[in-house]
Amino acid sequence: MRFDSYGDIDVLNVVEVERPVPGPGEALIAVKAAGINPGEASIRNGLMHERWPATFPSGEGSDLAGVVESVGPGVDAFSAGDEVIGWTDQRASHAELVLVPVEHLTGKPAGVSWEAAGALFVAGTTAYAAVRAVGVSAGDTVVVSGAAGGVGSLVVQLARRAGAAVIGLAGETNHQWLLEHGAIPVAYGDGVADRIREVTDGHVDAFIDTFGGGYVDLAVGLGVAVDRINTIADFAAVERLGVQAQGTATAASADVVREIADLAAEGSLEIPIARTYPLAEVREAYRELAQRKTRGKIVLLP
Numbered sequence: 618m619r620f621d622s623y624g625d626i627d628v629l630n631v632v633e634v635e636r637p638v639p640g641p642g643e644a645l646i647a648v649k650a651a652g653i654n655p656g657e658a659s660i661r662n663g664l665m666h667e668r669w670p671a672t673f674p675s676g677e678g679s680d681l682a683g684v685v686e687s688v689g690p691g692v693d694a695f696s697a698g699d700e701v702i703g704w705t706d707q708r709a710s711h712a713e714l715v716l717v718p719v720e721h722l723t724g725k726p727a728g729v730s731w732e733a734a735g736a737l738f739v740a741g742t743t744a745y746a747a748v749r750a751v752g753v754s755a756g757d758t759v760v761v762s763g764a765a766g767g768v769g770s771l772v773v774q775l776a777r778r779a780g781a782a783v784i785g786l787a788g789e790t791n792h793q794w795l796l797e798h799g800a801i802p803v804a805y806g807d808g809v810a811d812r813i814r815e816v817t818d819g820h821v822d823a824f825i826d827t828f829g830g831g832y833v834d835l836a837v838g839l840g841v842a843v844d845r846i847n848t849i850a851d852f853a854a855v856e857r858l859g860v861q862a863q864g865t866a867t868a869a870s871a872d873v874v875r876e877i878a879d880l881a882a883e884g885s886l887e888i889p890i891a892r893t894y895p896l897a898e899v900r901e902a903y904r905e906l907a908q909r910k911t912r913g914k915i916v917l918l919p
């Protein structure tokens with residue numbers, strides 16, 4: 618998948634490129650599944666140019682799961698045929714073949730589907746970082762915005778595993794899912810602060826914002842200490858209020874990916890898959906993502 622200039626989804630094209638050859642320390646992966654993420658859409662349409670500029674032609678995608686095709690010189694941790702989960706920092710996973718440094722790979726547990734495996738790097742490490750950042754522990758009451766989204770659905774489950782009571786802000790269609798995962802669903806929109814106070818008796822220990830658009834201010838208004846507020850979407854609020862902004866970058870390691878994958882394999886963590894698309898329908902996949910209405914992840918199947 619390539620794009621040659623910033624723009625809307627119509628700049629995305631599936632093209633034939635040369636077969637990559639693994640160099641020292643690299644593996645060539647035949648991608649079985651690769652998640653898509655809102656940040657990729659922001660990079661593609663140029664909104665992140667100051668922070669993370671693109672160079673053209675650009676590929677896209679970090680998340681991946683697949684089968685090792687071949688390895689480069691000096692690689693003995695993996696060999697052809699191994700099933701792996703990992704990531705690339707080269708915006709390259711939305712492809713049939715991708716080169717990956719082997720330290721970005723871990724074995725795929727047999728009990729994890731390809732879709733879930735290919736979707737868990739960005740969302741999983743981000744959720745892991747956010748829960749760790751606010752120090753969620755047993756007895757805490759934690760509010761999560763975007764509680765059914767790709768990241769939020771994992772934050773909710775990880776915070777529950779840490780023993781917290783979790784209030785999940787979500788649309789009505791996701792309330793049953795939140796209940797089934799041990800969270801208390803609360804509708805967002807007008808009156809949300811009062812609804813949160815009602816179900817928490819006015820006491821909230823931590824707030825994890827995965828949506829932006831004012832939830833950090835809401836958290837401060839609820840009396841949550843700034844060091845127990847983490848946002849992955851509202852960087853202006855981070856500057857203004859000094860809340861935390863821990864995301865993928867602070868938890869990106871093969872060990873964390875493996876930990877999340879193991880939880881999924883043992884059935885302790887659901888990686889909800891909203892929908893899968895063939896690579897050829899990459900534009901449709903990002904069109905759906907832009908609606909911001911998915912529960913869990915949208916995944917490309919090259």
Ligand SMILES: NC(=O)c1ccc[n+]([C@@H]2O[C@H](COP(=O)([O-])OP(=O)(O)OC[C@H]3O[C@@H](n4cnc5c(N)ncnc54)[C@H](OP(=O)(O)O)[C@@H]3O)[C@@H](O)[C@H]2O)c1
Pocket residue numbers: 654655656739740743762763764765766767768769786787788789791805827828829849850863864865866906909910911912913
């Ligand atoms: N900093 C980092 O490391 C990092 C990493 C990953 C993602 N991010 C950012 O984090 C954000 C979330 O990513 P994601 O992949 O989880 O997105 P996503 O899956 O597209 O999120 C979709 C969710 O947003 C919810 N939503 C829509 N309108 C809402 C509102 N007004 N209030 C609360 N929730 C609302 C929807 O809930 P309902 O369907 O229930 O309405 C839906 O479940 C994005 O901005 C992304 O760029 C940052």
